[in-house]
Amino acid sequence: MGNDYAQQIERQLPMVRDPEIVRYINVLGDSIARVVDERDLTWRFSVVDEAEINAFAVPGGHIYVNRGLIERTTNMSELAGVLGHEIAHVTQRHSMKQMAAAQRANVGLSLGCILAPAACQGIAGTGVSAVAQLGFAKFSRDDETESDRFGVKYVTRAGIDPRGMPSMFRILLQERERNPGGVEAWFASHPVEESRVRTTEAEIAKIDPVILSSLTRDSPSFQAFKRRLASLPRSTVRSR
Numbered sequence: 001m002g003n004d005y006a007q008q009i010e011r012q013l014p015m016v017r018d019p020e021i022v023r024y025i026n027v028l029g030d031s032i033a034r035v036v037d038e039r040d041l042t043w044r045f046s047v048v049d050e051a052e053i054n055a056f057a058v059p060g061g062h063i064y065v066n067r068g069l070i071e072r073t074t075n076m077s078e079l080a081g082v083l084g085h086e087i088a089h090v091t092q093r094h095s096m097k098q099m100a101a102a103q104r105a106n107v108g109l110s111l112g113c114i115l116a117p118a119a120c121q122g123i124a125g126t127g128v129s130a131v132a133q134l135g136f137a138k139f140s141r142d143d144e145t146e147s148d149r150f151g152v153k154y155v156t157r158a159g160i161d162p163r164g165m166p167s168m169f170r171i172l173l174q175e176r177e178r179n180p181g182g183v184e185a186w187f188a189s190h191p192v193e194e195s196r197v198r199t200t201e202a203e204i205a206k207i208d209p210v211i212l213s214s215l216t217r218d219s220p221s222f223q224a225f226k227r228r229l230a231s232l233p234r235s236t237v238r239s240r
């Protein structure tokens with residue numbers, strides 16, 4: 001099922017196909033995904049050529065990050081934090097749980113678009129139910145907290161500084177104050193509150209400071225990846 005969704009998404013959303021970009025996000029993503037306890041998943045990481053800030057996961061192990069989110073990051077650990085969080089949504093089977101709940105309630109799947117709302121408009125009426133159905137994945141606060149906790153664990157195990165995760169959430173909260181529309185999709189699917197950021201920071205504070213200071217925060221290859229992404233022409237599929 002996850003593979004079907006992934007195929008539809010990639011037909012309908014503008015994807016960044018540049019080989020260096022695809023390679024880097026997969027190297028970084030795999031470095032985190034290989035430390036998870038669930039071994040039955042096949043991971044694939046992709047960059048969506050959308051300016052709006054968003055990231056989402058499809059059951060099975062397909063993770064998508066919008067170009068606009070990557071552009072807001074300042075260092076590698078912030079992107080790693082987002083990947084760790086999305087990986088945790090997959091390993092904890094949050095989307096599957098939501099779908100089962102919807103089926104039990106016999107209400108079908110709600111269609112709040114977690115993707116860029118404009119992208120959803122663009123595909124409305126083109127029979128793209130799978131992409132729209134991803135909207136069911138409006139995670140509960142408990143799911144979010146769990147993903148933060150596992151995300152911190154995963155990136156730390158991968159040797160990456162987990163402080164990038166709360167740091168990225170703070171960037172998103174600031175962005176929401178400045179430009180609410182630009183982060184709407186992210187907040188619709190991943191409710192972030194100041195208190196959640198503090199909970200994540202408290203979780204990180206339990207880690208031995210010596211270990212914490214030994215973890216990687218940034219890398220030249222990440223900065224090269226960001227520069228390369230900035231140099232690529234933008235998708236001609238306008239989001240609004």
Ligand SMILES: [Zn+2]
Pocket residue numbers: 085089139144147189190
């Ligand atoms: Zn989330």
